[in-house]
Structure formats: C-alpha cells, structure tokens
Amino acid sequence: MAKSNKPIVWSLFAAGGTLAAMLAPVLVLLFLLAAMGHAPGLLSYAQLYAFAAHPLGKLFLLTVIALFLWHAAHRLRVALHDFGLRQDRFVAVIVYFVAATGTALSVLYLARI
Amino acid sequence: MNERMIHLEVLRYDPQVDGEPHFQRYEVPCKEEWVVLDALNAIKESIDPTLNYRWSCHMAVCGSCGMMINGEPRLSCHAFLRDFEGVIRVEPLANFPIERDLVTVADDFIDKLKRVKPYLIPGENKPIADGEYRQTPAQLMKYRHFSMCINCMLCYAACPQYALQPLFLGPAAITLAHRYNLDSRDGGREERQQVIATNEGVWECSFVGACSEVCPKAVDPAGALQQVKVASTLDWFREHLLPGAAK
Numbered sequence: 034m035a036k037s038n039k040p041i042v043w044s045l046f047a048a049g050g051t052l053a054a055m056l057a058p059v060l061v062l063l064f065l066l067a068a069m070g071h072a073p074g075l076l077s078y079a080q081l082y083a084f085a086a087h088p089l090g091k092l093f094l095l096t097v098i099a100l101f102l103w104h105a106a107h108r109l110r111v112a113l114h115d116f117g118l119r120q121d122r123f124v125a126v127i128v129y130f131v132a133a134t135g136t137a138l139s140v141l142y143l144a145r146i
Numbered sequence: 147m148n149e150r151m152i153h154l155e156v157l158r159y160d161p162q163v164d165g166e167p168h169f170q171r172y173e174v175p176c177k178e179e180w181v182v183l184d185a186l187n188a189i190k191e192s193i194d195p196t197l198n199y200r201w202s203c204h205m206a207v208c209g210s211c212g213m214m215i216n217g218e219p220r221l222s223c224h225a226f227l228r229d230f231e232g233v234i235r236v237e238p239l240a241n242f243p244i245e246r247d248l249v250t251v252a253d254d255f256i257d258k259l260k261r262v263k264p265y266l267i268p269g270e271n272k273p274i275a276d277g278e279y280r281q282t283p284a285q286l287m288k289y290r291h292f293s294m295c296i297n298c299m300l301c302y303a304a305c306p307q308y309a310l311q312p313l314f315l316g317p318a319a320i321t322l323a324h325r326y327n328l329d330s331r332d333g334g335r336e337e338r339q340q341v342i343a344t345n346e347g348v349w350e351c352s353f354v355g356a357c358s359e360v361c362p363k364a365v366d367p368a369g370a371l372q373q374v375k376v377a378s379t380l381d382w383f384r385e386h387l388l389p390g391a392a393k
Contacts, residue, residue: 039349040382111352
C-alpha cells in the first residue's frame with residue numbers, strides 16, 4: 034500500500050486550525066465592533082489601509098485568509114464524509130477548488146492595494 | 147451486604163438457529179458492589195447457562211470482557227451496577243460481527259494488529275554478550291502510556307470512522323505502532339510507516355476522539371494518531387521536497 038498524499042492538505046488544515054483557534058474569536062469580535070460603528074482608532078480605515086499596503090501586512094493577511102480557507106475546506110470535506118456523503122473525491126475537488134480560488138483572489142486583491 | 151434486583155436486557159444471537167439477534171430480559175439478584183460482569187456470571191450460573199460472553203481477569207487487565215453497556219463500549223468488569231438506573235442493556239461490541247450472543251469475531255482487529263508489527267525491531271544488532279538495550283526514564287516516558295493498551299477493542303467499537311470504513315487500521319493498532327516507533331531501542335519505524343501512513347491507515351482518522359473517551363486504560367489513542375499525522379506529514383515533506391531524501 035502506498036503512502037498517502039494527504040499530508041499536503043492536512044498540513045494546511047492543521048496550520049489553519051491552529052491559527053483559527055487563536056485568531057478567529059478575536060477577529061469576529063473586532064469585526065462585529067467595527068460593523069456596529071465602534072471601531073477604535075487603531076482599526077480606522079487609514080490605519081488598516083496602511084497595514085494592508087505594507088508587504089509584511091500583506092503576507093500576514095494572505096497567510097490568515099488562505100490558511101483559514103484551506104482549514105475550512107478540509108474540515109467541511111471530513112464533516113460531509115462523517116455525515117455519510119461518500120463521494121469524497123467529488124467533495125474534495127469542490128472544497129479545495131473554493132479554497133484555491135479564494136487564495137488566488139486574496140493574492141490578486143492584496144497585490145492591487 | 148445489600149442486594150437488589152437488577153434488570154438486564156441482553157442481546158442473544160445464535161447464527162445457526164436465530165434469523166436475527168434479539169433481546170432477552172433477565173432479573174438477577176445482585177449485590178451492591180457488583181459490576182455488570184458479576185451479573186452476567188450470576189445469570190450463567192443460576193438462570194441461563196446458554197448465555198455466551200468472554201471474560202477472564204475481572205480486573206480490567208485482560209481486555210476480554212468489552213461490550214456495549216447502555217450503548218457505550220465498556221469493560222463489563224469495570225461497569226459498576228450502582229452507576230446505572232433501570233434496565234441495563236448489554237450488547238456485543240459494536241462494529242464487529244457477532245459470533246454468538248455477546249461474543250464478537252475479533253479477526254479483523256487481530257489481523258490489523260499483526261500488520262503494524264507491534265514488537266521491538268532492534269535498531270542496532272548487537273550480540274547478546276554486549277548486554278541489554280538500555281533506556282533512560284525520560285526515553286521510557288515518551289511512549290509509556292501508549293504501551294498500556296490491553297487490546298480490548300473498545301476504541302474500535304467507539305470509532306465512527308471504523309464503522310464507516312472497515313478497512314481503516316483503527317485507533318489501537320496505530321497507537322501500538324506509534325508506541326514502538328517512539329521506543330529508543332526500536333528501528334522499525336519505516337517498515338510500520340508503509341502500513342500506517344496510508345489512506346486506510348492514520349489518514350482515515352478525522353479526530354473525533356471517541357477512542358480516547360472510552361479507553362479504560364487512559365492510553366489516549368486519539369492523541370497518538372495526531373502525533374502520527376504530524377510525524378507522517380514531516381516525512382512527506384522530507385521525502386518530496388528534500389532532494390536525495392526520497393524513499
């Protein structure tokens with residue numbers, strides 16, 4: 034039996050999960066606050082724009098967005114499998130395609146800032 | 147000693163006679179400190195000698211008496227009657243074919259256990275005259291709790307992935323492979339990786355964690371499998387990205 038190639042997607046899943054566990058709750062809270070008009074000075078448009086325009090800021094945003102996407106894709110694939118949806122290859126193609134598209138779009142948009 | 151009446155609903159099945167498994171109700175006078183296995187023994191001794199089940203040590207060491215008790219995989223020698231209310235439902239371990247009554251066919255697990263080579267494969271061959279293979283307490287602590295497995299198969303009965311995909315190597319077998327991989331005296335990791343780093347090996351696991359919850363020896367198979375995933379992932383990158391390192 035050949036060794037599996039799942040480490041490719043699992044490493045993205047595991048890294049994304051670790052990052053999500055630490056960052057997602059904070060981000061949800063901050064976005065909710067900002068959406069309700071309670072953005073503190075540090076989260077003002079000008080500040081965030083400057084952050085996203087800096088190469089290191091871009092790298093950070095890309096890492097967070099892409100890993101979150103790949104984590105969610107793999108999680109969804111496994112969850113659907115657990116719920117009894119047996120077309121694993123089909124599901125895998127769709128969820129990873131969405132993650133890959135999201136990653137590509139992030140690169141594109143970040144490059145234009 | 148206090149005695150009370152315990153009602154047990156036990157799954158009965160004799161493939162040569164019964165078309166379908168069915169439940170049989172027993173009323174057993176039980177002592178306060180008894181476990182489910184004691185109640186089964188009382189049934190066998192004085193009510194119904196035809197009841198079949200496996201047991202041996204009565205002290206959570208042999209791993210023979212695993213069964214579903216009220217739907218949960220437990221060692222029946224470790225399930226105290228005083229912790230249950232009402233009728234106690236006793237069934238054979240889930241995810242295994244029934245041989246008769248509460249006895250299951252364990253061939254699949256035994257076969258998987260053999261495949262992962264759960265024994266020391268010495269890393270260095272030294273003559274007996276050179277003495278024993280020494281190990282420090284720190285090296286022992288790396289794998290000690292994974293070595294507590296008693297092969298009771300409760301983790302297989304609890305694992306939803308094993309239920310969905312019977313080819314899955316499963317929690318105990320992979321954990322035991324990991325236990326030997328972590329042993330400083332062992333050199334057989336690559337041989338075992340050929341079996342466990344496969345789609346039907348550790349990668350079938352989706353970290354539900356039920357195995358660790360039901361494990362009567364606190365082996366934590368789920369933890370072992372996650373460690374195997376991390377190690378196998380590092381292997382994969384080494385084998386595919388480092389020039390000259392490919393197997």
